[in-house]
Amino acid sequence: MQRPTAKTMASSRAVRTNYSxxxxGAGPAGMGFLFHAYRTGKLADIARNGLLIIDKRSSLGAGKLGDYVNVTGYSMVKTxxxxxxxxxxxxxxxxxxxCSSLDRILTAAADSTPRLTDVGTLLTVxxxxxxxxxxxHYDVEVLRGHExxxxxxxxxGRFEIVHHDTRKPATPLLITSDTVVMNPGGRQRVEEIDGLCxxxxxxxPGKNVKTYTSDDLLRLSSAKLVDTFAPVLAQTAPRRINRIAIIGGAHSAFTMAERLATDLGDxxxxxxxIIHRSPIRLxxxxxxxxxxxGYSVDAAKDVCPITKRVNRASGLRYRAFEVACSILSRGGVSGAKPRVELIDAGSGEAARARAAECVANSCAVIHGAGYGPNIPTLLDHWGxxxxxxxxxxxxxxDxxxxxxxxxxEAISGLFSFGLGSGFRPDAQIxxxxxxxxxxxxxxxxxxDIGGRVLTGVLQALDAMAPLQF
Ligand SMILES: Cc1cc2nc3c(=O)[nH]c(=O)nc-3n(C[C@H](O)[C@H](O)[C@H](O)COP(=O)(O)OP(=O)(O)OC[C@H]3O[C@@H](n4cnc5c(N)ncnc54)[C@H](O)[C@@H]3O)c2cc1C
Structure with a gap:
């Protein structure tokens, strides 16, 4: 790929090239930060010398959250x-x-859990x-479809950002900024399955076992999920059990299990x-x-000191809770044919051997164990x-x-807190x-998180150039 030059810059310069x-990334994290800045009256401060919102999608606000099909959120409508x-x-x-497309989510009970596609519509509108x-009303510009x-x-102390129009990937463009709030979301890669094992x-898994990520599969419609797995399931020798193993023990894994059980049972x-490495938390x-x-609680370890909720961050909620309870009590997702086995591979040698046997004898293995970073390459001033x-x-x-x-060392002026990075719990959160x-x-x-990052951005901007009055 060619380096940006004065020529390519001049020919495609639709916006100015220097921002505060x-x-x-204008998904839930990037937009959450901007909504917070506006609500607290600080939008003009962060846009003091221009604010640019840049995202590779053409439609902003929902990120991947609206892409997950037939998936119920783990937050309530009111949240x-x-x-x-x-x-x-x-x-x-x-x-x-x-807005009629928001009807379903706006008329739902406040304490019900919405479909993520409806949440996506809400966040986008x-x-x-x-x-x-x-x-x-502000010095704000938007670049859609730019990666x-x-x-x-x-x-x-500033940043040079190289990006391109997704329709012209060979034409790099360049901008500079005093601060960067970088939330391009997280990534799951099938290559990580070896590391998880x-x-x-x-x-x-052996070479004949197909591998997938839950992030890819949860974005398929039921018909596409069937198309994906029909050839895989048809290959199995007669009377052998057709099994799919999911590695992971949190929402993604249980949501994936429900989609597979519902769509592929026939x-x-x-x-x-479902192969996990610590006890399932509710x-x-x-x-x-x-x-x-009848759920045993360790008051010192499982209870949030601020809200008093049990397993506030790690516990399965709402639909995933129901799916887990159904699996624990009946060995399957209610109303669906496939049996579902939970294997806590960290609980001892027998469970570990069973997990190994399941992976070896599955027709497919799915990575459903969280997200890694998806950030663009970060360079020092030498490149x-x-x-x-x-x-x-x-x-x-930090x-x-x-x-x-x-x-x-913290990278001064750069911030990232969405999927694939993110804060850990502390006394305030x-x-x-x-x-x-x-x-x-x-x-x-x-x-809370939008607020912390806003503080950081304002501190960084104030350190670079005091506000002019
Ligand atoms: C199955 C599932 C269910 C969930 N349910 C809930 C829930 O019910 N409630 C809840 O609060 N949270 C839920 N979450 C968590 C929530 O999805 C994430 O916290 C949130 O979507 C992450 O937002 P993000 O902005 O970090 O990433 P993303 O949603 O991935 O958005 C990233 C944005 O960055 C853009 N981008 C990526 N790379 C580039 C690039 N190089 N250049 C320019 N733009 C780029 C993308 O186009 C996208 O718009 C769920 C997560 C999953 C996986």
């Missing part, structure tokens, strides 16, 4: 609506109920109206094995509710890659959301002490 802030409810949004967003307001390739840290201390999927509003269910600390669940960040290099993962969720992007 570039929001790379998503709360993100958009503030007096300052009334005029900006207008009457959302006038809200984001598009919000962005239209921003571009009209960021590299982000280079310049010697003066190593972690479980079981052999990798095309000879006999069995699903979410409860209170410890008392958990006790009434050499900056290796980042990548731990469980993505890029390690309390303001700045990625940490492998030397432990809360969550159960036993949880060591990352916090991801639409509500928290619009609230």
């Amino acid at each position: 802030c570039v929001a790379c 998503f609506l709360e993100c958009l409810e503030h007096e300052c949004f009334e005029k900006v967003l207008g009457d959302l109920s006038e 809200a984001a598009e109206r919000f962005i239209a307001h921003l571009t009209e 960021v390739e590299t982000i280079r840290c310049l010697e003066d 190593r972690m479980l201390r079981i052999p990798s 095309i000879k999927l006999h069995e699903i094995a 979410y409860f509003e209170t410890a008392e509710e958990a006790r009434l269910w 050499a890659p900056i290796p980042l600390q990548v731990c469980r669940g993505g890029i390690e960040i 309390p303001l959301g700045r990625p940490l290099s492998i030397n432990g 809360g969550n159960e002490p036993a949880f060591r993962g990352r916090i991801n969720g639409v509500w928290i992007f619009h609230h």
Whole structure:
């Protein structure tokens, strides 16, 4: 790919090339940050020398969340609506109920759980109206259908961002910015299945076993899911059990199991094995509710000190909770034919041997164990890659959301907190002490996390150039 030159820049320069802030990725995380900045009256501050929103999609706001088909969210309708409810949004967003495509989510009970495709529609409509307001009233520009390739840290503390129009990938373009809020989402790769098996201390699937990611499969319609697996399931020798193994023990894994059981039961999927490496955790509003269910709670490890909820971050909620309970009590998803086996490969040698046997004898293995980073290449001012600390669940960040290099230094002026990076629980954010993962969720992007990153961006901008009065 050619380097951006003055010629390619001049010929395609539709927008100016220097900004105080570039929001790379306008999915739930990137937009949550911008909604928060607006609600707290700081939008003009971050857009003091121009704010650019850049995303490789043409439609903004929902990211991948709206792509998941036939999947029920793990947040309630009211949780998503709360993100958009503030007096300052009334005029900006207008009457959302006038939009007929939002009817299903706006008329649903506040404490029901919506389909993610409906959530996607809500987030898209809200984001598009919000962005239209921003571009009209603030120094804000938008680049749709543009993919960021590299982000280079310049010697003066700013960033040089190379991107391209997705219809012209061979024509790189260049902009600079004082700060970058980078939320391009997370990534699951089938190649990671070997690593997951190593972690479980079981052999990798053999060459004849098909491998997939839950992220890809959950975006297929039922008909496409059947088309994908019909040839795989048809290949099995007569009277052998047709089994699919899913590696993972959280929402993605249980959601995947439900989709497979519902859609593939009639095309000879006999069995699903969910292979996880620690006990399955369930979410409860209170410890008392958990006790009434007969669920054992370790008050020191499982209860969020702020909300008192049990397994607030790691527990299966709502539909995934019901699916897990059905599997635990009846060995399958209610109303679907395939048997579902839960294997806690970390619970001992017998379980580990069973997990190994299931993987070896499955026709397909699915990675359903979280997301890694999906960030564009990050370069130092010489153009050499900056290796980042990548731990469980993505890029390690500091309390303001700045990625940490492998030397432990925060990259000043750069922020990332969505899927594939993200904050860990702390005294302010809360969550159960036993949880060591990352916090991801639409509500928290619009609230606590959006606030922290806003503080970081404003500090970085103030350090570069004080506001002119
Ligand atoms: C199955 C599933 C169910 C979930 N259910 C819920 C739920 O009920 N409630 C909840 O709160 N959370 C839920 N989550 C979590 C939620 O999806 C994520 O927290 C959230 O979608 C992540 O948003 P994001 O903006 O980080 O990433 P994404 O949604 O992936 O958005 C990233 C954006 O960046 C853009 N982008 C990517 N790369 C580039 C690039 N190089 N250049 C320019 N743009 C780029 C993409 O086009 C996209 O618009 C769920 C997650 C999954 C996987």
